[in-house]
Amino acid sequence: EKDDEILVFTVATEETDGFQRYLESAEFYDIKPIVLGYGAEWRGGNIKKGPGGGFKINLLKKAIEPHKNDASKIILFTDGFDVVFVDKLQEVLERFRKFEAKILFGAEKFAWPDPLLAEQYPEVTEGKRFLNSGAYIGYAPEVYELLTREEIQDDGDDQLFFTKAYLDEEFRQKHQFKLDHKSEIIQNINGAATELEVKVIEDKEANTEIYKIRNTLFYTDPLILHGNGAAKQSLNYISNYVPNSWNSIEGCITCLKNQVSLKEIDDEKLPLVMIGIFVEIPTPFLEEMLEKVYNLEYPKNRIHLFVHNAVQYHSDVVSKFIEEQGVDYLSVKQIKPSDGTTEHAARDLSLDYCLVKKCDSYLSLDSIAHLDNPQTLKLLIEQNRTIVAPMLTRPGRAWSNFWGSLTAEGYYARSNDYMNIVWNEKRGLWNVPFVTNAYLLNATLLNKYDRSQINYKNGLLDADMSFCANLRNLDVFIYVSNRVDFGHLVNPETYDLTLAEPDMYQIFENEKEWEERYIHEDYPGNFDPENAPKQPCPDVYWFPVVSRKFTSSLINMMETFGKWSTGKNDDDRLEGGYEAVPTRDIHMNQVGWERHWLHFLQKYVRPLQELVFIGYYHDPPKSLMNFVVRYKPDEQPSLRPHHDSSTYTINVALNQVGEDYVGGGCRFIRYNCSVVDTKPGWILMHPGRLTHFHEGLRVTSGTRYIMISFIDP
Numbered sequence: 105e106k107d108d109e110i111l112v113f114t115v116a117t118e119e120t121d122g123f124q125r126y127l128e129s130a131e132f133y134d135i136k137p138i139v140l141g142y143g144a145e146w147r148g149g150n151i152k153k154g155p156g157g158g159f160k161i162n163l164l165k166k167a168i169e170p171h172k173n174d175a176s177k178i179i180l181f182t183d184g185f186d187v188v189f190v191d192k193l194q195e196v197l198e199r200f201r202k203f204e205a206k207i208l209f210g211a212e213k214f215a216w217p218d219p220l221l222a223e224q225y226p227e228v229t230e231g232k233r234f235l236n237s238g239a240y241i242g243y244a245p246e247v248y249e250l251l252t253r254e255e256i257q258d259d260g261d262d263q264l265f266f267t268k269a270y271l272d273e274e275f276r277q278k279h280q281f282k283l284d285h286k287s288e289i290i291q292n293i294n295g296a297a298t299e300l301e302v303k304v305i306e307d308k309e310a311n312t313e314i315y316k317i318r319n320t321l322f323y324t325d326p327l328i329l330h331g332n333g334a335a336k337q338s339l340n341y342i343s344n345y346v347p348n349s350w351n352s353i354e355g356c357i358t359c360l361k362n363q364v365s366l367k368e369i370d371d372e373k374l375p376l377v378m379i380g381i382f383v384e385i386p387t388p389f390l391e392e393m394l395e396k397v398y399n400l401e402y403p404k405n406r407i408h409l410f411v412h413n414a415v416q417y418h419s420d421v422v423s424k425f426i427e428e429q430g431v432d433y434l435s436v437k438q439i440k441p442s443d444g445t446t447e448h449a450a451r452d453l454s455l456d457y458c459l460v461k462k463c464d465s466y467l468s469l470d471s472i473a474h475l476d477n478p479q480t481l482k483l484l485i486e487q488n489r490t491i492v493a494p495m496l497t498r499p500g501r502a503w504s505n506f507w508g509s510l511t512a513e514g515y516y517a518r519s520n521d522y523m524n525i526v527w528n529e530k531r532g533l534w535n536v537p538f539v540t541n542a543y544l545l546n547a548t549l550l551n552k553y554d555r556s557q558i559n560y561k562n563g564l565l566d567a568d569m570s571f572c573a574n575l576r577n578l579d580v581f582i583y584v585s586n587r588v589d590f591g592h593l594v595n596p597e598t599y600d601l602t603l604a605e606p607d608m609y610q611i612f613e614n615e616k617e618w619e620e621r622y623i624h625e626d627y628p629g630n631f632d633p634e635n636a637p638k639q640p641c642p643d644v645y646w647f648p649v650v651s652r653k654f655t656s657s658l659i660n661m662m663e664t665f666g667k668w669s670t671g672k673n674d675d676d677r678l679e680g681g682y683e684a685v686p687t688r689d690i691h692m693n694q695v696g697w698e699r700h701w702l703h704f705l706q707k708y709v710r711p712l713q714e715l716v717f718i719g720y721y722h723d724p725p726k727s728l729m730n731f732v733v734r735y736k737p738d739e740q741p742s743l744r745p746h747h748d749s750s751t752y753t754i755n756v757a758l759n760q761v762g763e764d765y766v767g768g769g770c771r772f773i774r775y776n777c778s779v780v781d782t783k784p785g786w787i788l789m790h791p792g793r794l795t796h797f798h799e800g801l802r803v804t805s806g807t808r809y810i811m812i813s814f815i816d817p
């Protein structure tokens with residue numbers, strides 16, 4: 105009993121992702137399929153819309169004619185676009201022989217294409233009752249007789265053709281025509297996805313793992329998987345593991361296949377890329393997002409830019425980016441909010457524009473997508489897939505830019521491995537039903553189909569859901585990669601453009617960006633044991649804490665609000681209604697920023713206090729008085745000597761002495777010591793009572809702003 109008794113046939117008219125996967129699985133088991141119809145125009149009707157497939161029968165009939173009298177030849181036929189081998193032919197043969205059949209078809213749950221024929225089927229006590237024609241096996245003479253039992257048109261329905269033969273009892277008996285009811289060889293996945301489990305077998309000798317599919321309903325291990333009908337997504341999921349795509353020892357084996365390398369290519373010959381940037385919604389930290397686009401390591405003279413901004417608020421940032429950085433690129437096309445272009449139209453247009461510019465690759469980026477890894481573009485090109493997204497997540501959240509699975513209605517669902525992928529417990533390249541926010545598209549796809557097939561408008565679905573639904577309909581495999589860390593997503597949910605400086609309010613939702621933009625770059629140095637903390641006056645410490653962006657934003661928040669207090673003793677903002685040492689100020693809670701500020705005190709200020717005032721521990725710090733003070737010669741130029749009602753006080757300089765104002769500073773009377781060369785973003789920290797009697801020195805011109813908190817009153 106040798107392998108060469110079996111001939112494997114498939115029909116594939118063109119190269120598709122599914123066909124490539126079929127061939128790879130065949131190759132893995134040393135199976136050499138004979139491919140029929142390749143390069144021919146498909147004449148089997150439109151499978152998606154209705155029956156078709158007689159073409160396959162007519163091709164195979166012709167191909168096996170020479171063997172029609174050879175009873176030692178076994179024919180295995182499978183579809184080409186949605187089939188994966190998960191074992192050797194030898195195993196297929198052995199199991200086939202046990203069936204004592206001359207013809208064996210796979211079985212499925214649905215009587216298709218004619219449900220009315222269901223009751224004519226022989227009953228089964230266990231297993232699936234109805235025939236599916238995606239995969240079958242038989243002896244050459246019997247298969248030939250089956251294929252020639254009737255004439256069939258190329259666009260006739262093959263499954264109906266075979267069903268009729270099977271339901272012809274005389275034919276069935278005579279040809280020992282059976283169905284693989286329990287998926288001992290052939291697993292048609294449609295209607296059976298939940299029966300299947302990806303199982304791992306350790307191969308200690310070879311130091312690897314082997315992945316198999318187990319049918320948990322029938323306790324069988326099918327050898328040929330057919331992702332028929334709605335089961336396409338299930339097969340895509342399964343084939344992320346089988347036959348040899350990924351395992352926990354070797355990692356992502358698929359990743360290494362069909363890669364290209366850009367290393368040896370001269371800059372001017374690198375693929376021509378178009379980057380489409382879509383600012384469709386108000387987005388925190390957009391400047392940083394654009395900066396990361398600019399920082400992608402790829403020659404700018406091989407990149408065209410296309411920018412759609414739909415948000416008026418972002419116009420300045422986008423225009424500035426285009427004016428200052430845009431000039432470095434091959435070309436820039438900008439669509440402004442005033443153009444009134446809809447999202448899907450802009451996205452469609454960008455695809456056309458990519459073709460006009462003869463791009464090789466198209467990188468689509470949404471404003472919330474931060475490509476922290478500057479190698480991202482190169483790595484995605486090198487991965488060389490029709491479409492591949494870099495996995496991006498909200499830091500610390502299960503929120504990502506891909507879906508692991510789909511509901512029957514085409515909406516979000518989680519796959520078994522979704523969490524493992526999101527948390528990078530599994531790294532690799534994953535075939536998934538949906539990606540968004542950032543993805544690289546190979547432009548050959550855009551050349552192959554036009555905008556009637558590839559577009560961002562599909563019924564009522566939103567743009568990205570439309571796009572992916574269209575790709576799925578074209579049987580394009582959609583990949584997401586987490587081989588390395590590529591970046592993350594910002595969270596736009598609470599971003600409120602009615603606020604002045606809305607990004608300042610994002611300390612909770614977008615911690616990472618908030619810190620990068622607003623915390624002083626030297627802040628970590630405060631904790632360096634080599635750096636003794638600065639002490640400009642006895643027990644007055646001085647730390648760099650916030651950035652210039654922070655200080656100017658805080659001033660802008662306050663000046664936009666504008667309701668500075670009168671500087672009188674009566675103050676209805678206070679519980680007692682009275683302030684002994686009043687300043688011209690605005691409290692944090694007046695601009696809705698108190699919660700944020702208290703968090704800031706706890707996270708960034710408290711550790712500094714613990715560093716210098718050893719043994720005092722109060723977490724979280726309490727503070728009722730948090731305000732920005734404005735000093736001006738003709739308003740309030742100075743503040744008389746006083747104690748603060750605090751355990752310790754922080755005093756943050758918000759603007760630059762000598763530039764923005766003259767004079768000012770803080771004098772500690774007991775020590776006759778003044779801090780006058782204050783630095784924006786640096787905070788003074790001093791005890792509030794008894795020892796640190798102090799005054800605010802006179803501002804003689806300009807305006808001085810400081811931020812004060814009386815901590816632990």
Ligand SMILES: O=C(O)CCC(=O)C(=O)O
Nearest residue numbers: 755769770799800801812
């Ligand atoms: O002007 C200064 O730096 C001191 C301000 C001050 O002491 C206060 O507001 O309590």
Ligand SMILES: [Fe+2]
Nearest residue numbers: 746747748798
């Ligand atoms: Fe004070």
